[in-house]
Amino acid sequence: MSLEGQLFLALLEGTVSGLVLALTALGLSLVFGVMRIVNVAHGEFYMLGAVVAWYVLTATNSFLAALVVAPLVAGATALVADRFVLRPIRYAPEATIVATIGLLYILQQLVLSIYGPYARSVAPPVYFRLDFPWFGYSGYKIVVAGLAALLLAATWLLVTRTRIGLYMRATQQDRETAQAFGVPVERIYAAAFALGAALAAIAGVLVLPIQQAHYLMGLDALLLSFMVVIIGGLGSLKGTLAAAFMIGLTDGLVSVFFTPTLARIVASVFVALVLVFRTGGLYGEGAA
């Protein structure tokens, strides 16, 4: 393949994976920003989204139904987890890490015992092949990237332009003051946790036709999401977006011109550099 072809493929693949990654990581960042907790089970909501979507699609054959039901199921699961796991331990940072590790295993094993250890896929709702001069590309991937961009924009609007978004930002800045001003902090916590889970689940639904629903698929998503929020700064939506693009594009470029393994190494080095020189991440609160 010619150099332009390779460069184009790298940028295309990088943009698409950057957008999907941003959508996957957004929930993790949002939950940390508002609730100050690290949700280790985040990847499992992504997995749950894909698995529920598989069931819905097999039963109804409607992708739209899957796009609605899967985030609802994930969101409801998150609400239950919030009420019965996180609230009783008062969102203490260390305790929530341990509790969400437990949640990770509970969700994973539940899916394993109900859905089974299989990797199952579905046909994409829209399928066409884009034929570039150098190579072909799945049209559905472009559609996914577009939908991810729309959802990112919608979340942005939700956080910056609505009352609930205002409450979230207020809680993020100062929990006690927000409560003093009548912000229902506990309900905002629950809402943020459910929203984070729902966003991850939507990402899971969207990738289902590209990949397969498998009970272990959440681990990789979690790892990448953590990389994104560490580089971007936990709690910063802008940072999440920037970091997701950075990881997506370096992954695309390094994978195509060197090797995909090197791409992962480069991303890990980024994380290490950020942790050493810019503890709060690029857009985090610790950053100047």
Added chain:
Amino acid sequence: MLAGKLTRRQALKAAGALAGAGVASKLIGPLSIDPALRSTIYAAAPSGSPLKIGFQVHRTGIGAAYGKWYDRTATAAVKLINEKGGIAGRPVEIVAEDDGTDPKRGVEVVEKLAQQHKVDFIFGTLFSHVVIASAPRAGELKIPYLVVSEGYHVASGKMNRYTFQPGITDVRAQVTALAPFILKNLGKKITMVFPDYAFGHDHRDFFGQAVAKLGGKIHGLVPIPPTESSFTKYFPKVPAGTEVLYHVMVGPGVLTFVKEMGEHFGKKKPKLFGFIDSLEAVDIGSPGLEYLEGSYLWEAFPRYAGQYNTQWEKTYRERVGVDANGASKSDPKDISTYSHMFGVWETLFVIKEAVEKSGYKSPSDYKGFIETLEKIETFKEGLEHPQGTKRFVGRLHQGFGQQFVSQVQGKKLKVVHRTKIEEGMYTPDADYTKQPL
């Protein structure tokens, strides 16, 4: 020491009782009693103490699709063995334990089966990283360990006297036998896409050797890490001028891999030669796989009925519960791993043959079991070996069988070529029989 003494004493008791039971069954036999009643007689007699075979199975993890079918095949084979009077007159009992397709867990499973369940033999492991981790522990525990992995690790001499692979041909033999067909019919400039661990490395090394010997050229190598879930970024590494793309992939991402390969190359694709591993447990008619039409795939045992037409293949297929399209009889979407799971069936019959020939009674007879198995040279085609006759090389602990090349025609696989056993055989380097027991 105590355990050893107890076992010997038990063995003596069992042997005595066995002789008694033998007489009893001879007496009862001609009266042609109800088989169910006969089995209760066996069970009631101490001679009927079951032969316990430990089954290390990938129920979860990346090997789950294979594990499910290995499990079904083992169950079907044991049912048949027990219907026909068990092994050396003893009923067979499978003790299955999930290893999560995880090497660390694999070692624990071997220990658990050997020490806690006190099984007579362990068998059934598939994924090469689990085999390579578990085999040394089986060697230390001195328990015969029969894998169904198709990796070259057993024949390489790197395992031990206790590790065998009699039921499925190893990768080195497979690719050696297939290379002439690929070079003659598809092209000489070949790029290989393979998983970046032991199993893929066997492909790379031995197919590379075979190609060089026949005057072909490995044009490019594209290793893919085993946990990868997106493959688009690997395809630009297939160099221009590639005539044949040789692909072999395993794990949950196989369907994504094949689909993305089709999307990438479109009509300008090189000729494709794949290992069915890239499509095991996957429906050839899946959306996105239309481009495979006309391409070639290796099969160890043809998935579609009628492609290898023997009465034994038919009975085997029926017994395991596979329909004419290679799917489960109860769920047409549940595609089998037909080119691998026959090895489970055949390995159980190898255990039966070696136990009966060596007069194995208890773990104190492992020496006889192993030496007897090492001396066997052929497993004849039949219901016990439906995939075909196997040549067994005792010093390598490895079986060798015929291979098939199939072409995708009308979204099905049609056999177009069959290799002879000799085409895959190579000069053995290793000799396990020299190792102490």
